[in-house]
Amino acid sequence: MIVIRVRGRLSGRLHPRVLAVGTACVLLTTGVGVLAIGHGDYPMSPADVLRTLTGGGTAAEEFIVTQLRLPRLVTGLAVGTALGLAGAVFQALVRNPLGSPDMLGFTQGAATGALVVVAVGGSSAALSGSAALGGVMTGLLIYLVAWRRGVHGYRLVLVGIGTSAILTGVNGYLLTRVPLMSASRAMLWLTGSLDGRGWSDAAPLLTALAVLVPTLLACAPALRMTELGDDAASGLGVDVHRLRMLLLTGAVLLVALSAAAAGPVPFVALTAPHLARRLTRAPGVTLLPAAAIGALITVAADQLALHALPGQLPVGVVTGVIGGGYLVWLLATERRAGRL
Amino acid sequence: MVSIAVGAKPIPVTDVWQALTHHNATEHVVVRQLRLPRTLLGLLAGVALGVAGAAMQALTRNPLADPGLLGINSGAAAAIATATALLGIGGGTGQVWFALIGAATVTIGVYAVGGGRAATPARLALAGAALNAALYSYVSALMLLDSAGLERLRFWTVGSLASADTGTALRVTPFIAVGLLVALATARPLNALALGDDAAHALGARPAVTRAAAIIAITLLCGAATAACGPIVFVGLLVPHLVRALTGPDLRWMMPYCALLAPVLLLGSDVLGRVLGRPGELQVGLITAIVGGPLFLSLVTRRRTARS
Numbered sequence: 065m066i067v068i069r070v071r072g073r074l075s076g077r078l079h080p081r082v083l084a085v086g087t088a089c090v091l092l093t094t095g096v097g098v099l100a101i102g103h104g105d106y107p108m109s110p111a112d113v114l115r116t117l118t119g120g121g122t123a124a125e126e127f128i129v130t131q132l133r134l135p136r137l138v139t140g141l142a143v144g145t146a147l148g149l150a151g152a153v154f155q156a157l158v159r160n161p162l163g164s165p166d167m168l169g170f171t172q173g174a175a176t177g178a179l180v181v182v183a184v185g186g187s188s189a190a191l192s193g194s195a196a197l198g199g200v201m202t203g204l205l206i207y208l209v210a211w212r213r214g215v216h217g218y219r220l221v222l223v224g225i226g227t228s229a230i231l232t233g234v235n236g237y238l239l240t241r242v243p244l245m246s247a248s249r250a251m252l253w254l255t256g257s258l259d260g261r262g263w264s265d266a267a268p269l270l271t272a273l274a275v276l277v278p279t280l281l282a283c284a285p286a287l288r289m290t291e292l293g294d295d296a297a298s299g300l301g302v303d304v305h306r307l308r309m310l311l312l313t314g315a316v317l318l319v320a321l322s323a324a325a326a327g328p329v330p331f332v333a334l335t336a337p338h339l340a341r342r343l344t345r346a347p348g349v350t351l352l353p354a355a356a357i358g359a360l361i362t363v364a365a366d367q368l369a370l371h372a373l374p375g376q377l378p379v380g381v382v383t384g385v386i387g388g389g390y391l392v393w394l395l396a397t398e399r400r401a402g403r404l
Numbered sequence: 405m406v407s408i409a410v411g412a413k414p415i416p417v418t419d420v421w422q423a424l425t426h427h428n429a430t431e432h433v434v435v436r437q438l439r440l441p442r443t444l445l446g447l448l449a450g451v452a453l454g455v456a457g458a459a460m461q462a463l464t465r466n467p468l469a470d471p472g473l474l475g476i477n478s479g480a481a482a483a484i485a486t487a488t489a490l491l492g493i494g495g496g497t498g499q500v501w502f503a504l505i506g507a508a509t510v511t512i513g514v515y516a517v518g519g520g521r522a523a524t525p526a527r528l529a530l531a532g533a534a535l536n537a538a539l540y541s542y543v544s545a546l547m548l549l550d551s552a553g554l555e556r557l558r559f560w561t562v563g564s565l566a567s568a569d570t571g572t573a574l575r576v577t578p579f580i581a582v583g584l585l586v587a588l589a590t591a592r593p594l595n596a597l598a599l600g601d602d603a604a605h606a607l608g609a610r611p612a613v614t615r616a617a618a619i620i621a622i623t624l625l626c627g628a629a630t631a632a633c634g635p636i637v638f639v640g641l642l643v644p645h646l647v648r649a650l651t652g653p654d655l656r657w658m659m660p661y662c663a664l665l666a667p668v669l670l671l672g673s674d675v676l677g678r679v680l681g682r683p684g685e686l687q688v689g690l691i692t693a694i695v696g697g698p699l700f701l702s703l704v705t706r707r708r709t710a711r712s
Contacts, residue, residue, distance in 0.1 A: 162531060162533075166534075167533040167534055167537055209701055209705065210705070221529070221530055223705065225473065225529050225532075226704060227697070229638065229693060229697060229700070230693050230697030232540070232637075233689055233693025234694075236689065237690040240687065248548075251548050254544060255545065331538075331541070334534070377545075377548075380541065380544075380545075381545040384538070384542065384545060385541075385542070387538065387541075388539075388541065391538050392538070395513070395531060395534075395535075396516075
């Protein structure tokens with residue numbers, strides 16, 4: 065651990081391992097990204113891709129990269145970052161390694177919003193908007209129901225699970241109310257897919273990330289203190305309730321907007337913070353590495369689904385299957401270690 | 405108690421009686437072919453889910469244990485979806501066996517996680533929710549790959565009694581009957597287990613055998629109920645809580661009362677769904693989720709349950 069002090073006023077701790085893992089992740093993601101842009105019906109070498117990205121490609125290459133492949137990549141990166149970050153925040157908030165937005169009903173809320181639009185037959189922009197709204201409304205509902213002189217982790221979990229079960233029922237019902245064509249479309253959306261995503265899909269999420277990433281990172285030291293328990297954190301000068309509300313709002317917004325961009329990509333929010341914690345071996349919450357790993361997982365899974373597997377599967381299938389397997393392993397080991 | 409149980413059920417029964425005696429042939433067919441099997445199936449599934457819920461809450465010593473919330477019904481659903489989509493086995497006894505395999509896998513998994521002393525209600529519920537999510541995304545993936553399967557499965561995954569026919573009811577009856585007997589037989593030793601393993605030993609119960617029997621009972625009941633009418637949540641959670649308020653924690657009383665009250669709840673929801681959704685209908689799984697969900701929320705926001 066390195067401690068940096070600037071003239072006694074500003075100080076920070078730096079874990080070399082965190083830095084190394086973070087850098088490795090960013091490099092790896094960049095590599096996958098360049099390969100992803102190069103791969104497809106019109107193959108391009110990594111050198112070509114880099115040349116085109118820096119503005120030196122032919123018109124055709126320019127079009128393919130900036131209009132077709134880059135938006136998809138950027139959407140994937142933004143969704144992964146948002147989910148990784150939100151997952152880390154949720155797990156720290158409810159203080160349980162399984163407390164991810166997939167389990168707590170936010171994702172289901174976004175799905176309900178989207179399904180309503182599918183049922184009445186709206187445009188895809190309306191679908192995204194409605195999904196974001198559904199996620200935020202669900203967050204608000206869960207917060208209000210779980211509120212009793214502040215929101216505690218366990219109550220948030222239980223209320224979230226109950227809400228999620230109700231919404232799953234509602235979603236299933238909505239799915240039976242639409243004709244088969246719309247049901248297929250809805251199903252594709254519900255699995256989480258990056259197919260045909262353009263700049264307009266990524267824009268709202270990118271804006272939110274620009275605002276929320278610094279905000280959440282600023283909260284990280286206080287969040288670390290709440291890991292000592294509410295009383296200890298209050299004693300150290302943290303306004304626990306205000307902090308929770310702020311973090312919850314930020315994380316819910318990230319989840320809702322990422323669902324609006326790509327549908328509810330499952331398990332990224334669960335696995336990314338875990339991997340971050342394991343790889344960095346850092347104590348406490350690791351927001352930035354979680355975000356980086358989330359982006360890496362999402363983009364890599366999308367490429368895997370697109371090119372390595374038969375049929376054009378959406379990204380959510382890959383993250384779902386990998387995440388499910390990881391979950392089973394996690395349940396087994398955490399149980400043995402008595403941490404669950 | 406008993407009068408409620410008998411009172412709610414005669415609504416279809418009097419219909420049946422009138423249709424059989426007074427009215428013309430069309431209604432006769434409606435009653436015999438549609439209503440009767442449906443009611444029968446609702447009864448069976450209700451009994452199964454209610455008793456399974458009671459057994460589960462006792463086994464895991466956890467007030468939030470529910471076959472639906474903990475993913476057992478989803479396990480059965482995932483196994484059936486696999487059978488339908490990949491192996492092309494639809495309906496029939498094969499479906500029941502697949503449901504049983506799925507339910508057994510998840511029951512053992514959940515018990516492994518939730519049976520320990522360290523598992524609080526919140527942790528168990530979370531583990532179940534995580535399993536649910538994993539299984540749900542698996543089922544979605546299957547449905548996505550096979551749109552004909554989607555057409556069949558999307559109705560089934562809500563939980564409905566609508567597809568009922570006498571054949572389905574007859575097929576699951578033996579499984580539910582065996583499960584019920586095993587569950588009732590474990591009521592006494594499970595009571596003893598509530599005092600802790602050592603005390604149970606001293607009282608003459610065999611904890612390992614009892615647990616295994618309870619798991620078998622839960623598997624049979626949940627698997628058969630899911631195979632018959634899809635995953636239905638909250639029935640197994642709520643009924644034991646309602647009954648516990650009436651009978652106290654003695655399982656020998658609780659289980660029979662659960663077996664009476666749960667079908668009332670399930671059939672009531674089904675009737676409500678048919679009335680509200682006219683001219684179509686709302687699936688019973690939706691009604692139990694909408695009715696049961698808020699009750700669950702009120703349960704968990706009560707301090708006592710959530711803290712323990």
